[in-house]
Amino acid sequence: MVDERSDSTQTDDGDAPDDSPPATVIDRVVTLTRRAREAVDDNEREAYLDEREALLADHDYVPRVREEDTGETLVMYPEEWVEEGVVQIERIEDTDRAVEVSLSGVGDPDDWDAVAEHNRRVADKIETEHGEPHGATAHAFADFMSNHYAKRVEEATESEREEFTAEYLPRNAWPTDEQLDAVAASLELVEEVGQSLR
Template sequence: MPEPELPEDIQQQAARLTRLARDALDSNERAAYLTDRDEILSEHGFVARHREDDDVLVLYPDDWLDADGNVDVTRIDDTDRGIERPLSGTGTESAWHEIEAHNASLVESVEAEHGPDHGKNARAFADFLGNHYVRKIETAGAPEVREFLEEYYPRNAWPTEEQRSIVGESLELLFDAAGVDVPEPAR
C-alpha cells in the first residue's frame, strides 16, 4: 500500500486539534486550535472541513479549491487523495488492539518513571478511553477528561486516597508521555 499523501502523524494532529476546537468553550481558544490545525495542514498542501452532522474531519488537497475557497469538482483528479477521519465513535477490533498497545506503552512509561500510583491512574484513563471511545491518549479532549474525572474514575477505578489525590498530576504525566498538553479540565 502506498504512503498517504498526508502523513499519518499530521492527520492525527489535525484530528486532535479539531476535537479540541469542537470541545472548546471559549471562542478565542477554538479559533487558536483551528489556526494551528490549518497552518499544519497548509504546510502539506491540505485544507480541512469538519462535517458536524456525522462528526468527521475531511482533509483534502488545497488544489481542489477555486478562488473563492470552494471545492471545484473539475479539479478533483483522484478522490483517493481526500481523507475522512471520524472524530468520535468506536472502531474495529483490530483498531482497538492497536490503540490498546499504544496506550499501554504510555501507561508503562508513566509507571516506570513515576511509580505505581500514577501508573494505576494512567491505566484507568487508558482503559476508559480505549474501551469507551477506542481512541489513543493524545486524541482525548476536554469532554473525555471531564467524563473520566467526574463519572468513570470515582465509580470504576477503585482508587486509594493517595491515587485520588494525585489523579490530575497522573493525567498530566500521561499526556506528557504522549507528547501533548493535557486538556483543560485536568489542569
C-alpha cells in the first residue's frame, strides 16, 4: 500500500486513474479526518465523518484509520475490497490502489488546524500578490505540508521540499510546464511570505 505520493494515483500518461480519488479529494478527506479527531461536539464529528464518507463513496472508496506504534494512519480502500467493514484479503489484486496518509506527521498534530490555516493564508497571499503559476504551487505545497507533516510551510526541510518537488507536485497536482519551471521560485516565495505572516 502506498500514499498518494506514489505512482498509483496516475496512469502512464500522467492522468489520474478513473477509480482513484484525485489529490484534491484525498487532501479534503485528510482534513475532515483530522477535524473529526479534534471535534469536541458529537454532531460536529459526525458531520465531518459523513462528508468524508460521501466524498470517497463518489470514487468507490472507503476510509479506515489504522493505529500503529508510531501513530495513526488514514487508509483509503477500494470499496470492492471491503465487506461489512472488513477488508477481504482475497479480493485484493493490486495493493497500490490503496491510499495511505499518516495522521501523526512530524509536527504537533494538536496544532494541525492552526498550521493548516496559516499555510492556506500563505498560499492565498501568494496567489493574490504574485498570480500564477506561483499561486497553484503554493496551494499544493500548503496541502502537502499540512497533511503530511503538520508543519508550517516555511518550516519545511530541504528533504521535504525535494519530496514535494520530485514526487507530490508532478504526481498529484498535474502542474503545467510553466509551473514546474518556476517551482524553485515559488517555494522561495512560500518561505518568504510564510515568515512574514508568523
